[in-house]
Amino acid sequence: MSVAVLTAIAVFIIAVFRMLNVSSQPQKPSFFCRDKQFLNRVLKFAPQLEDPIGHTDDLHVMLCNLSEHYPNTKIIIIGYSMGGNLVTKYLGESRHNRPSSVIAGVSICQPYDALKATGVLLHWQNFRRLYLYALTEAIKALILKHRSKLLADDIKEQYSLIEKDIISAATLPELDDAYTRKVNNFKNLHEFYRWSSCLHYINNVKTPMIFINSRDDPLVPEDLLIPIQNFAKSKDNILYMELMHGGHLGFFEGGFMYPNPIAWLDRTLVTLLPGIREHCLDDIKKTAVY
Structure with missing residues (x-):
């Protein structure tokens, strides 16, 4: 069988899987978080949630450049898939003198262990x-x-x-x-x-972070999620959100044949960021007082 035929079959099956993986109802994630104050602050602007492999030098240079040009702007770094691994690794490394404007990080659908x-x-x-x-x-x-x-x-x-x-x-x-x-x-x-895996740097993360994964991710099986579950349960300022459905960076909602143009992930990030910003700025004020 030719490569073209195999590719066509694979595309068809992936399209079917995408349709079957669309959730018609708003999803309710499971939360893993030791720090209840952090959780409540993050969810303050997102009531619908509660209701229903690498080099970090380029990232560091980019963040320093942004901080230099926009000194009064606070930065929350968001990484998707292996980008989530990169963000976590960067925040857990000790070799960078990170800009003070970086106040938090968000990791979405990463595997944590490259090996x-x-x-x-x-x-x-x-x-x-x-x-x-x-x-x-x-x-x-x-x-x-x-x-x-x-x-x-x-x-x-x-x-x-x-x-x-x-x-x-x-x-x-x-x-x-x-x-x-x-x-x-x-x-x-x-x-x-x-060296590429954030799993070996994550215990050094002191910056508030949110991690998001789905249990049906075809590229990240459930056993790879155990370390982040345990980490979120044992450390303050860390929130891990786990959904039953979402695939790898999908999180579609809506009809069976045609999902909503705005996915669950898009809506969630917009509502989570104000809460994590408020929490981080509150911590900065407390530190300044002491």
Whole structure:
């Protein structure tokens, strides 16, 4: 069977899954939060909730630049999927002198552990392997598009890169092993994925954060959510919200064939941010007094 036919079948099945995954009723998440004051403050402007793998240097430079240009503006960083991992890792790292204007972070649908998450993507269940293939080919295409710089002779010699191994890589771990971990100076893939995972930095997070995941996420199985559940139960200023349905960054609501144009996630973020801002500014005032 040709690749085109397989792709067409996969697109059809994904479309059907998307329709079946639309919730006709407003969703009510489960909350994991030790700090009840933080929870109540965050939910103050969101009553409908209560009622029904990486480098952080670029992120740091961007935030410093924003803070410099808008010194009176408070910043809440929001990361989606692996962007959520990046935000959490950044807030848990000690090597950055973060701008004081960064008052909170939000992570949505991240896997927390790059090593385990990558292993999950190697399975065919929920078409994870197909997603991994598409992701691998996209990254590979980006590398080859800039081959003159990324695979120049001096670069290949400096990092011991073998171009044919990069081109023939069929999965993300193979591509990371052939290229990414080498140019980042890691001895092996395990060391690289461990360094990339926010799970190993999360206990150092002192900035208020909200984490959101769904239990039916095809890319992030439920066992990867256990660490964040336990973390939210044991630390102040941390809220973890878990929904039964939502998929990976979907959270659609509405009709069976056509979901509402504004998803649950869009509405939720708009209503959560004023509460977390108020909580953070209140903490800043208390600190200033003492």
